[in-house]
Amino acid sequence: MRLSGRSVRCVRGGREVFPGLDFEARSGEALxxxxxxxxxxxxxxxxxxxxxxxxxxxIDLEGGGAELTLPEQAHYLGHRDAMxxxxxxxxxxxxxxxxxxxxAFDIRESLAAMGLDHAADLPAAYLSxxxxxxxxxxRLLAVRRPVWLLDEPTSALDxxxxxxxxxxxxxxxxxxxxxxxxxxxPLGVDAGELRIGGTA
Numbered sequence: 587m588r589l590s591g592r593s594v595r596c597v598r599g600g601r602e603v604f605p606g607l608d609f610e611a612r613s614g615e616a617l618x619x620x621x622x623x624x625x626x627x628x629x630x631x632x633x634x635x636x637x638x639x640x641x642x643x644x645i646d647l648e649g650g651g652a653e654l655t656l657p658e659q660a661h662y663l664g665h666r667d668a669m670x671x672x673x674x675x676x677x678x679x680x681x682x683x684x685x686x687x688x689x690a691f692d693i694r695e696s697l698a699a700m701g702l703d704h705a706a707d708l709p710a711a712y713l714s715x716x717x718x719x720x721x722x723x724x725r726l727l728a729v730r731r732p733v734w735l736l737d738e739p740t741s742a743l744d745x746x747x748x749x750x751x752x753x754x755x756x757x758x759x760x761x762x763x764x765x766x767x768x769x770x771x772p773l774g775v776d777a778g779e780l781r782i783g784g785t786a
Contacts, residue, residue, distance in 0.1 A: 587613040587649035587732060589634075589656075589764060594643035596629045603629050606643065609766075609780045613649070613732075616755065616765040616777035625783025627768035628665070631735045634766065635662035650732060660733035661726050665741060667718040671711035675702060675721055678710050683728040696727040700750055715742040723751055726758075734758060736767035740774075748774060 590610040596603040603626040611617040619627045632638040634645055636657035647656045669678045676693050683691055697703045700720040705713065713721065719742040726734060734755075740748050752774030755765060759775065767773055 587647070587762065587764065589647050589733060589766070591645045592643055594630070594633065594645060595641040596626050596633060597641040598629065604782050607782065611764045611766055613762040613764055614759050616759060616767065616773060616775050617780055618773055618777040619766060619768045619780050619782060621782035627782055628737050630782065631662065631737050631766065631768055635660055635735050637662065647733070656733070659731055660735055661731045662735045663722060663726065663737060663739055665738045667722040669710045669718065669721060671709065673710055674707050675710055675713070676706040678721060679724055679728055682725045686729040691728050696724045699727055699754065700724045701746070716744055716747055719743050720747055723754070726754070732763045734763060734765045736765060738769060739767055740771060
């Protein structure tokens with residue numbers, strides 16, 4: 587599988603965010619998107635995920651499901667943790683599993699992978715910032731998709747959470763998945779780098 591972008595250009599509010607980016611990631615590879623705040627790291631991920639229109643260029647996924655679009659084969663994990671506070675931790679994960687579709691999964695197993703199995707029945711409103719991030723990451727396990735688009739994925743995670751997540755990323759890559767992550771900090775896995783913006 588190969589995900590590639592050619593001359594991808596982003597314009598928002600009449601302002602050019604970035605001109606003509608080229609990038610590529612293959613099965614088993616991670617690509618870290620780096621650069622100063624406001625350079626367009628999040629915008630690039632949102633363009634790949636189909637959430638934002640690109641001004642020019644092309645993005646192609648080769649070797650994926652021929653009948654599925656790229657967004658249908660990708661998980662986008664934004665820097666905001668999307669969950670319903672009144673639902674329990676398990677109910678939130680179940681909602682995302684139903685919403686995203688795909689093969690059935692074991693909720694407790696997915697929560698255990700992120701160290702949240704003890705909190706399965708608690709309302710999500712009771713979770714700390716780090717636990718909310720762990721729950722968002724557990725969503726990546728709820729439905730298996732080959733492309734992970736991660737926006738500052740380790741924000742709010744303590745050292746133990748970062749270690750768990752690095753293990754999940756290594757497993758995903760070993761299964762033939764690929765990762766593109768916007769980050770200011772090391773991912774915890776070997777990754778190529780795409781730098782956007784200036785040298786700051």
